[in-house]
Amino acid sequence: MTRDIAAARIMPSGADWSATAQRWRVPLLTVALAALPWIVPSQALAVNILIFGLYATGFNLLFGFAGMLSFGHAAFFGAGAYGAGIALARYGVGWFGAIAIGVAVAGVLALLIGALSIRSRGIYFSMVTLALAQLVYYVAFQATDWTGGENGLRGLTVSVIHIGPLALNFLDPVTKYYVILVFVVAALYAISRLLNAPFGAAMEAVRENESRAAAIGYDVKRIKLIAFTLSGLVCGLAGTLDALHLSIVPIDTLFYQTSGLAVMMVLLGGSGTFLGPFVGAAIFLLIEDVFSIWTPHWQLFVGIVFILAVLFLPRGVWGTLAAWHKRRSA
Amino acid sequence: MTLDLIVAQLFTGVALGAVFVLLSTGLSVIFGMLGVVNFAHGAFYMTGAYAGVFVLALTGNFWIALVAVPVLIGVMGLGVERFLIRPLYGRGQDYPLLLTFGLGYVLIEVVRILFGTDGMPFETPPLLSGGLDIEGLGYFPAYRLFVIAMTAALMLGLWILLERTRYGLIIRGAARDPEILSVLGVDTRKVFLLVFGLGTGLAALAGLLAAPMRSVNPEMGVAVLIEAFVVTVIGGMGSLLGGAVAGMLVGIVVSMTALWMPEMSEISMFALMALVLLVRPHGLFGRGALAR
Amino acid sequence: MHETKTTIGRRTLLGGTIATLAAPALLLRVARAADEPIRIGFPTPLTGPFGAEAKDQVRCAELAIKQFNAAGGLKGRQVELLVRDDKLNRGEAATRTLELIEKDKVACIVGALSSSVQLAVNEVTKARGMLYVSISQSDTITAMPDFSRTTFHEALNPHMTAGAVARHVFKPGMKVAILLADYAYGQEMAAGFRSAAAAIGGIDIVLEQKHPFGAADYSTFLPRLRAAKADVVCICNFGRDQANSIKQAVDFGLKRQSKIVVPVLLYNQRLAGSPEAFEGIIGGSNYYWTIEDHVPTAKAFNDAYRADTSGGVPSDYGAYGYAGIRLVLDAMRRAGSVDADALVHQIENAKYDTYKGPETMRACDHQAVQSVLILQSKAKAAMKNATDLFDVLAMDDGSEANLRSCADLGHVAGK
DSSP: OOHHHHHHHHSOOTTOHHHHHHHTHHHHHHHHHHHGGGTSSOHHHHHHHHHHHHHHHHHHHHHHHHOOOOSOTHHHHHHHHHHHHHHHHHHOOOHHHHHHHHHHHHHHHHHHHHHHHTTSOHHHHHHHHHHHHHHHHHHHHHOHHHHOGGGOBOOOOOOEEEETTEEEETTSHHHHHHHHHHHHHHHHHHHHHHHHSHHHHHHHHHHHOHHHHHHHTOOHHHHHHHHHHHHHHHHHHHHHHHHHHHSSBOGGGGSHHHHHHHHHHHHHHOTTOSSHHHHHHHHHHHHHHHHHHHOTTHHHHHHHHHHHHHHHOTTHHHHHHHHHHHHHHO | OOHHHHHHHHHHHHHHHHHHHHHHHHHHHHHHHHOOOOTTHHHHHHHHHHHHHHHHHHHOOHHHHHHHHHHHHHHHHHHHIIIIIGGGTTSOTHHHHHHHHHHHHHHHHHHHHHHOSSOBOOOOOGGGOSEEEETTTEEEEHHHHHHHHHHHHHHHHHHHHHHHSHHHHHHHHHHHOHHHHHHTTOOHHHHHHHHHHHHHHHHHHHHHHHHHHHOBOTTHHHHHHHHHHHHHHHHOTTOHHHHHHHHHHHHHHHHHHHHHOGGGHHHHHHHHHHHHHHHSTTOSSOOGGGGO | OHHHHHHHHHHHHHHHHHHHHHHHHHHHHHHHHHHSOEEEEEEEOOSSTTHHHHHHHHHHHHHHHHHHHHTTTBTTBOEEEEEEEOTTOHHHHHHHHHHHHHTSOOSEEEEOSSHHHHHHHHHHHHHTTOEEEEOSOOSSTTSTTTOOTTEEEOSOOHHHHHHHHHHHHOOTTOEEEEEEESSHHHHHHHHHHHHHHHHHOSOEEEEEEEEOTTOSOOGGGHHHHHHTTOSEEEEEOOTHHHHHHHHHHHHTTHHHHSEEEEEEOOHHHHHHSOHHHHTTOEEEESOOGGGGGTOHHHHHHHHHHHHHHTSOOOOHHHHHHHHHHHHHHHHHHHHTSOOHHHHHHHHTTOEEOSSSSOEEEOTTTOBEEOOEEEEEEOOGGGOSSTTOOEEEEEEEOOOGGGSOOTTTTTOOTTO
16 A cells, blocks of 8 residues: 555655755645635534544544554544543633543544554454444443443533633634644644654554564564554544534444545545545545535535546555656656 | 254354355355455345345245346346446555445435335245244254255355356456456456356345345344355355355354353354454465465 | 633733724625525534435435525525534534534534434534524433523424323223333333323333343344233334334234334334334324325425425425424524524514424424424335325424423523
8 A cells, every 4th residue: 555655765865856845845735735725615524524534534544554443433533522521621720621531532542543443463353453443432432421421412602712811702613623733733743753753664564564574683473563653642632623523422433434434535645645635535535515506416426436446546546646646757 | 951952053053154154155256256345235235125126016926036047136236336336446455445335325226216125024925934843953044944945055056157157257357467468368357247246146046045034134244244255254255165164054053052152142143253353364265475 | 702802801802802803804794695695504413324314315315405595685685504424423423513614604503313313513502602403302402401401302302202192092991011121211111101101090011121222133122022912012213213122022923912002103113114113103293295285385395395205205204304404494494593692583483384284483492382293104005105104193293292391301481
């Protein structure tokens, strides 16, 4: 899966255009995202692209860079959302504290599920993550007093956000967008640093060939567990932002379809690329938004786009673009 | 809680287990032989039920549908393999998984366009309607007994095909090492084609057999896909025997949880799967080689 | 809402400056607003298992709007319906509602077809002071803390519906078993049956059997249900769950020993199930087209619908679409404006008859007090045509006595 481009990426490839883009990937993405609310049909959709782009990026960290296909990432997205939501609705914690709690809950859960699931490999790994995530879903479904059960968690509307002397109207969609953008950009910057650090190379070594990575002296289990937990943390952050955005936590955030969403967005955009997940999230949500106003059979188009993408753009939309550019400039 | 009730619950669990075995066979065959994780399995199952509605409307005969539906959807499966799956061999497991995922969406939506979103009733064939009073169990629907028998016959037939015939030898050979088989002059592409057709035909047959119990609607395959995966993974992917044992096990576990903790009956199969995989990372009867 | 006001002081200066600069543009906008249509947002699950109900809701909602516009609109301003697919998904519904409010600048929201989806919509409209008329069953939305000053519940609620069915079916000395889906809807319906049974007295609830929401196979819940040997089995679930559980209960011979009742018997779900499985089953409903024989507004509504669809009849949930939109439009006409406070004032305590006979809107919890129909599914042989599905056994007239009290719902008197 997009191994070659990913590998090519870490190799210095001269002072061409794409290397520059690579170096400035976080600022470039930030500028693109800052313009997003004025490009897409609605600001609510723009916020969704931000949140699901971040969620897909977190998933990509594990899948695209460490090569582990999890079917259970809804658990971390949901843990973040419920962690923050419960802190807000049940304990009256402030919005920032709620985000921190949500991310922490997701991190702990990821460490736990990761420790249990990295024992299996391949499709079995995917199924263990699915099973454990489903257990989390059912626990949340049953724990009505905490989570609101099937009705979803309500009562966590944040109307005003205080940052020092500043009071921002969080019900205003534009304000909301840029507040959330700050968190997304901070996370992207951290991920970018991580991928350029030795740990990024270690993950890719594990993805390419586990036994070789072990032979060179990498502690494969540890690398996998750290990658899993970091991925869970990022997805958890996305979940907390989703709770703030929607002012509810629907039980669906924990359902396996939310896990599937991450897989679809990443593969559509290009796994193992930095910008791919955002491209995938944007394409997916735009198709859904635009087509579902036009026809109730929008899923037909989602399905067809998927089939065509797998057949003709195996590296995802962004991955293919990047590879095409590389070929041309080579 | 009387002993009678526990016995009745156990028997219901076995009957449900047979349904689980039936639901998962098509998925298991395709994964075991081709290494393709078929996410459209649920959609093929659903398409089978609708094809049954169609054939029944045309002929009015359930027994004709029982033969025609697996053939019809099996042929459709051949087309899917030839034009959509074949280009993806050798690209790793993720691509067929994604493609079939998209295909599932398309099939569901096409059925919604053709047959409506609401679902429709599916009559139990007259010969099998009603039930039998079984001593110690009470009234049990005849049709469910028929499904158990059909599942047993199907599993036996598959076992004979795969383990006792020359075709079976070739199929298993193609699954283990396609290159050697090609060298020996076998057209492995044709083998893969037929196995995929067989798997989709089995999924469709399961859908048709489930229709009189569960009625027919476009989303009927969504939950089944997950259930089939759970059963297949517990059994060990690619193992027919494993699938059969796991199906029965899941049926009984679900049924017994329904008795003691009904709200947990759905989740019990996931708990079972997590437990099995933590102890045996390749499932009960799985071969480690298939894990990657 | 009061929290936002505290921020104004700090932002007034800046805001004032911008307002001065923007004044000419704003005037232009106001002038244009007069001939711009009034928009009503309508989230409904076009995708998914209730697509048929959703489509009928849209059809009926459009019908109400067509009638309003033909009668001159609101002082010449036309009304426009913005239908959005909520996909029966709570997060999606919240996003669509945000879009409708922020981008489409709707005057109000009407719709949603599941109890949890309407709660998601309610959460968004509540925080923004937006008028919302909910048209699907829920006991939660009218109770504290979910209650919103700007939300009205035009649909029946589980307490009323299950209560009406129970009062019709339960007799002292009966043994009753309940099969319920393990989520809000099933639990609220079961609670409705329980409290009605307690009020009637002498009824023995021998079993409450839960099943997971969205189960495909009910065979594992049936041995216990049969062993309970109840006179009446109440099946408290919805849609597909209802069709599947009834079908399988009948297959396993439950109907031979017990009377099966359901809180809500739906027109489209009966069509999706078979007449054989549903034969003799009793359930509640907000509307069935044959009440036109003695309800004049039902006759008028059916006739308008027939003219619109070349001879069809509206379904129960479809009729909710009409009722919800009419509630808002009639209030707009009375108030002569689309201002949320004016509309809330008009709708609170309103007495109206738009499609099913008299209704009143209770002021404390914003629940529409209305009749519940008791229907029985017909045998195939007794059906005169494809729309002749039910017998109307009784009409439980709307009365506050059948609702939970305002105090029970957490509404403090005088607030």
